[in-house]
Amino acid sequence: MNETIQVMLGHRSIRKFKDAPVAKEQLDVIIEAAQHASTSSNMQAFTVIRITDAGLREQLAVLAGNQAYVSQCPEFLVWCADLHRYERAGARALPEGEEPRSTTENFIVATVDAALAAQNAAVAAESLGLGIVYIGGLRNNPRQVSELLRLPQYVYPVFGMCIGVPDQEPLVRPRLPREAILHENGYCEERIDPAIDQYNVTLSDYMSERTNGKAATSWSQAMAAKKDAPRLHMREFLYGQGFRLE
Ligand SMILES: Cc1cc2nc3c(=O)[nH]c(=O)nc-3n(C[C@H](O)[C@H](O)[C@H](O)COP(=O)(O)O)c2cc1C
Structure with a gap:
């Protein structure tokens, strides 16, 4: 047993947060931890969108199935599988007219990359004493969510994540x-x-x-x-x- 494993074994989703901000340095290191997750072939096929606009938060809370904590939590992140950057990067090095391909395999790669990055962020946040909950409810209305967030082709929202100081102590x-x-x-x-x-x-x-x-x-x-x-x-x-x- 060590501190890292203790944090992992102590995980429980948090759905009620104190009215206290997540410090910028904390968020920075959470995102850095996400970026250091393993990633298939170094594709880094994910993008995370931080939602700071209160109106946008309200709309996402409704689209996620009226999950109030989406609008109430101190930080809300939307984790997207992203093959857009891969397409753009590859297009520069391919002969004219040829494009990288959005295959089933690459869809799996991007979805897995988003999940691995998000889970690294979750563990980092919890190690700082913060609590998190994933919000798969965004996939109730994925098209509207994608329009609101101006997601280009080859990008989709896999889930959201609320982060903040816990204001509840649910049992593991x-x-x-x-x-x-x-x-x-x-x-x-x-x-x-x-x-x-x-x-x-x-x-x-x-x-x-x-x-x-x-x-x-x-x-x-x-x-x-x-x-x-x-x-x-x-x-x-x-x-x-x-x-x-x-
Ligand atoms: C991809 C994903 C999506 C989830 N979506 C939601 C959600 O929309 N709303 C919610 O309250 N919890 C959501 N959860 C949290 C799960 O319900 C929770 O992790 C599970 O019941 C296990 O409980 P625990 O996290 O407290 O151990 C989600 C979890 C994952 C991994």
Whole structure:
């Protein structure tokens, strides 16, 4: 155990923040940590947009499914997968008429790069005593979000992130039993059902404690509820943003 691992194991999403700014030096180092994440072939295929305009924040909060903390948190960052810079950079070195390609592979690269950078930022922020929550809700209305942020072709918002000084101390959310996610020499199907049974009990107890007995939702119930928010618009939206996924 060391301090870095303690920070990681102490992670819990924060959805209520103190009315205190994140210092410029803190934000600078958070972004620097993001830039130092590993990145496929050094493509650095992400862009992060800091939202300081209060009106824009309000609109994003609504578009993210009325998540008030998007407008209330001290800092809100939108993490974008970005193949625009890659296209521009490559075009300079390619023969006239030839372009780098927006393939499915590059879409994965850009999405992974955005996620790795964001998670580095999250850990950096938490190591400074700040709290964060990711906001995938931006993908409820990705086209409107992209228009508001003037995202060019080959760029899409993967998620947002609220950052600030925590004004709540939620319990750390238990994870699946390790044997469910750590397999050896191949996929161990026989581990799945027992792990789900076990985790249903663990998470239900946790939810009950967290909500003072109001909601003892199991993991199976939570996963079943996800079918109601499938975001089926994503394929068409991505196509429109230039991600042709060939
Ligand atoms: C990509 C991504 C998107 C998320 N989107 C939201 C969101 O829109 N709103 C929210 O309140 N939490 C959101 N979360 C937070 C998750 O619900 C949370 O991480 C998960 O339930 C585990 O809880 P913990 O972070 O407290 O350990 C998101 C997390 C990730 C990784």
